[in-house]
Amino acid sequence: MSDAAYILEGTVDNFDRLVVENSKRGLVIVDFWAPWVGPSLKQREIFVDLAKRYQGRFLLVSINTDEQKPLAERFAVRSLPSFKLFHQGEMVAEFHGVQPEADYSRIIDEYVQRQPDPISREAIAAWQAGDPEKALQLLAEAVLADPENLALPALMSKILMRQQRTRDAHALLSSLPEQARDAVEVRNLLAHLDIIVTAEDADPPTTLMQRLQADPKDADSLYQLAAVRLVGDDLEAALKLLLEVARSHPGYRNGIARKAMRAVLDQLDAGDEQVAHYRRELYRLDY
Known part of the structure; x- marks a missing residue:
C-alpha cells in the first residue's frame, strides 16, 4: 500500500494508537478487507484514491482480516468488505458491503470539512x-x-x-481525460448531461419502439429510449431500459448505461425498495 502518511496498515499492536488516538484529532476510516474477496479489493482502491484526493483530511487505516483476526473479532466483522468511521475517540458509523461510489464522498464529507476554494x-x-x-x-x-x-x-x-x-x-x-471523467466530482454530472443531450437528439419514441420490435437488443435504441423516458419522468421504464443496456452491452459507450443508472439512483431515497432493487442489479453486474 502507499507509504503516504495518511494511508496506513493497522495491526493489533498499533490499532489504538493509529485509530482511537488519531480520531480525537480528525476522521479515521478503518477499512476491513481480505485479498481473496474481490469487492473488498474494489473498496480498498476507492478508499486509497479518496485518501490521496482529500490530501490528509482523513486518515485511512487498512486492516487485512486474514492477518489481523483478533481485530476482526473485536469489531464483529462477519462479512467483507466492511468499514468503520472513528471520530472524537469513538466509532460513529459502520457500513457493510460495497457502497455506491458517490456515497463514499458523501459519508466522508459528513465529518470532513473541505477546504474552501x-x-x-x-x-x-x-x-x-x-x-x-x-x-x-x-x-x-x-x-x-x-x-x-x-x-x-x-x-x-x-x-x-x-x-x-x-x-x-x-x-x-x-x-x-478518461480518469477525470470517472472521478466522483464529474461522473454523475456528465451522466446526467449525456441523458439530456441524448434525449434531445433521439428519434421519436414510436420510431425507437419499432426498431426495438425488430431488434430488442439494439443498444442505441434502448439507450435513446431510456433517455427519453427519464427526461419524461418515467423512472421505472428508464431504469429497466438502462439495465437492459448494461446487461446486454456492458461496454456500450464506455459503460454509459451503468453510469447513468448510478447517477439516477444517487439522487433518490436510498431506503426506497425500487432504488434498492436496481442497486442490487448493478452490484450483480459489477461482481
Whole structure:
C-alpha cells in the first residue's frame, strides 16, 4: 500500500494508537478487507484514491482480516468488505458491503470539512451578480492553473447548464481525460448531461419502439429510449431500459448505461425498495 502518511496498515499492536488516538484529532476510516474477496479489493482502491484526493483530511487505516483476526473479532466483522468511521475517540458509523461510489464522498464529507476554494467562491459570486461570463472566465483561467482540481470544470458545467447551454456543458466534461471523467466530482454530472443531450437528439419514441420490435437488443435504441423516458419522468421504464443496456452491452459507450443508472439512483431515497432493487442489479453486474 502507499507509504503516504495518511494511508496506513493497522495491526493489533498499533490499532489504538493509529485509530482511537488519531480520531480525537480528525476522521479515521478503518477499512476491513481480505485479498481473496474481490469487492473488498474494489473498496480498498476507492478508499486509497479518496485518501490521496482529500490530501490528509482523513486518515485511512487498512486492516487485512486474514492477518489481523483478533481485530476482526473485536469489531464483529462477519462479512467483507466492511468499514468503520472513528471520530472524537469513538466509532460513529459502520457500513457493510460495497457502497455506491458517490456515497463514499458523501459519508466522508459528513465529518470532513473541505477546504474552501477562493476561485469557486468568486465565480459563484459573479454568477449570482448576473455576470456568468465573468464567472466562466475566472474558472477557465483557474482550470489552466490547476488542471487537477476537478471541482472547477464541474462548476463551469453547472453554470453553463443554468444558462441553458447543456451541449456546451456536456462537451466541456466530455473533453476531460478518461480518469477525470470517472472521478466522483464529474461522473454523475456528465451522466446526467449525456441523458439530456441524448434525449434531445433521439428519434421519436414510436420510431425507437419499432426498431426495438425488430431488434430488442439494439443498444442505441434502448439507450435513446431510456433517455427519453427519464427526461419524461418515467423512472421505472428508464431504469429497466438502462439495465437492459448494461446487461446486454456492458461496454456500450464506455459503460454509459451503468453510469447513468448510478447517477439516477444517487439522487433518490436510498431506503426506497425500487432504488434498492436496481442497486442490487448493478452490484450483480459489477461482481
